[in-house]
Amino acid sequence: MNRPDITELLGRRLTENADRLYRLAFRYVKNEEDAMDIVQDAACKVLQYRDKIRQPEYIDTLLYRVTVNAALDFLRRHKRESVGLPAVEGGREDDHGDLYALDLLDVLDEKSRAIVILRFFEDRTLAEIADIMQMNLNTVKTRLYAALRTLRRELDKSGR
Amino acid sequence: MANLKNRLRQMRSEYESQSAPDELRQQLQALVKANARPPKKRAAVIWLRRIGGSAAAALLALCIAVNASPDAAALLADIPVLGPVVRIFSFREYEDSQSGIELKLSSPHVSGLGDPEAEERINALFDEYADQIIAQYEQDVAAMAGKDEGHISINSSYSVPINTDRQLTVAIDTTIVMASAQERFTYYNIDKQTGDLVPLSGLFQDGADYIALISDEIKRQMRAQMEADKSVYYWLDDEIEDWNFRAIDADQPYYVNESGELVISFDKYDVAPGYMGSVSFVIPEDVVSGIILPGGLLDQ
Numbered sequence: 001m002n003r004p005d006i007t008e009l010l011g012r013r014l015t016e017n018a019d020r021l022y023r024l025a026f027r028y029v030k031n032e033e034d035a036m037d038i039v040q041d042a043a044c045k046v047l048q049y050r051d052k053i054r055q056p057e058y059i060d061t062l063l064y065r066v067t068v069n070a071a072l073d074f075l076r077r078h079k080r081e082s083v084g085l086p087a088v089e090g091g092r093e094d095d096h097g098d099l100y101a102l103d104l105l106d107v108l109d110e111k112s113r114a115i116v117i118l119r120f121f122e123d124r125t126l127a128e129i130a131d132i133m134q135m136n137l138n139t140v141k142t143r144l145y146a147a148l149r150t151l152r153r154e155l156d157k158s159g160r
Numbered sequence: 161m162a163n164l165k166n167r168l169r170q171m172r173s174e175y176e177s178q179s180a181p182d183e184l185r186q187q188l189q190a191l192v193k194a195n196a197r198p199p200k201k202r203a204a205v206i207w208l209r210r211i212g213g214s215a216a217a218a219l220l221a222l223c224i225a226v227n228a229s230p231d232a233a234a235l236l237a238d239i240p241v242l243g244p245v246v247r248i249f250s251f252r253e254y255e256d257s258q259s260g261i262e263l264k265l266s267s268p269h270v271s272g273l274g275d276p277e278a279e280e281r282i283n284a285l286f287d288e289y290a291d292q293i294i295a296q297y298e299q300d301v302a303a304m305a306g307k308d309e310g311h312i313s314i315n316s317s318y319s320v321p322i323n324t325d326r327q328l329t330v331a332i333d334t335t336i337v338m339a340s341a342q343e344r345f346t347y348y349n350i351d352k353q354t355g356d357l358v359p360l361s362g363l364f365q366d367g368a369d370y371i372a373l374i375s376d377e378i379k380r381q382m383r384a385q386m387e388a389d390k391s392v393y394y395w396l397d398d399e400i401e402d403w404n405f406r407a408i409d410a411d412q413p414y415y416v417n418e419s420g421e422l423v424i425s426f427d428k429y430d431v432a433p434g435y436m437g438s439v440s441f442v443i444p445e446d447v448v449s450g451i452i453l454p455g456g457l458l459d460q
Contacts, residue, residue: 011192
């Protein structure tokens with residue numbers, strides 16, 4: 001193999017995956033500006049530590065991972081800023097119908113949300129997800145099944 | 161059940177219909193451009209890692225090819241005398257340049273250890289290392305043939321940092337330059353009394369947990385250095401956990417310095433970002449004093 005420069009490779013992968021990373025970030029913040037910030041944070045982090053990338057074939061997993069981390073960081077910071085304010089929730093009632101099918105994911109905790117997205121929308125294997133989320137395989141499985149149960153329950157509720 | 165499946169399908173198409181704003185793409189490109197640096201630095205590391213693999217097949221042919229020189233006698237006459245008896249001399253010189261890749265290699269042999277078997281064993285190690293480098297070089301030349309020129313320069317030489325009555329350390333310094341340099345040190349520590357190569361574990365009593373003791377000490381030093389100097393950074397408590405230093409390898413490269421202290425060394429990128437270069441840590445005697453092998457290289 002020719003030895004591609006890692007910065008160049010990262011640049012290419014970042015552009016190729018911009019949509020994927022952006023969607024993932026957007027699921028957490030639901031606005032364009034913050035989602036863009038998160039992806040940029042993630043890109044900075046990867047570029048900063050690119051010397052440590054030993055296996056270029058894992059760059060995609062790495063990009064997901066830093067993006068999830070950046071999103072969770074963002075939420076953490078944001079929560080701290082808005083201490084004391086009631087969480088904005090329940091804005092959509094059944095009879096409005098669901099504005100977005102995707103908003104169903106909001107019933108899940110933040111990590112489970114990423115697991116469901118990666119598994120069902122990004123077709124990642126459980127092993128890859130374990131790597132992205134820095135969890136062991138069994139934890140990923142358990143969380144995924146629990147998440148599916150929660151989603152099903154939620155659907156049944158609104159279906160009634 | 162079907163309900164959830166349908167819903168997931170619906171969510172997926174909704175999810176996939178969303179794309180990143182062009183502005184984000186531009187920002188990402190700008191970010192990458194701002195981070196661009198002299199190219200191919202990282203590639204050198206990949207090259208080095210490949211050397212680690214076995215290249216034993218190429219061993220014999222190359223050995224003959226490079227050493228069947230009529231100048232061998234002249235070369236032997238020039239042997240520098242380092243210790244009273246033990247000699248380190250350049251056994252193989254290899255210089256070649258093809259397809260923009262250049263290799264200069266000088267690999268030693270040792271003589272005068274008084275134990276022919278031990279000598280043979282040690283010299284075989286030097287040869288093997290040289291063979292790996294040459295084999296990798298030839299493979300890369302073949303891969304590069306007809307393509308763009310490689311602009312790679314590889315230089316492998318040796319030095320003898322320590323040669324006391326008891327102990328001989330030969331350091332092989334392999335530098336690979338591809339716009340910027342990557343360096344790897346390999347130390348061979350030889351106990352002159354036994355003629356044996358001494359791995360790190362050979363400095364300590366059987367079963368002693370030297371890995372934990374030394375690793376903890378290194379972590380302590382890393383933290384202290386980072387605290388004292390903001391420009392120093394080690395991968396230690398980094399949030400990307402698998403990059404963090406946890407413990408030394410059982411056979412981590414080391415040498416014993418002139419004051420009889422253990423020095424543990426790490427290659428560039430092993431425990432710190434590239435700008436830190438290769439780093440080493442002097443382990444104070446009292447850290448390991450409880451587990452030192454009596455009569456070993458550290459017990460002098």
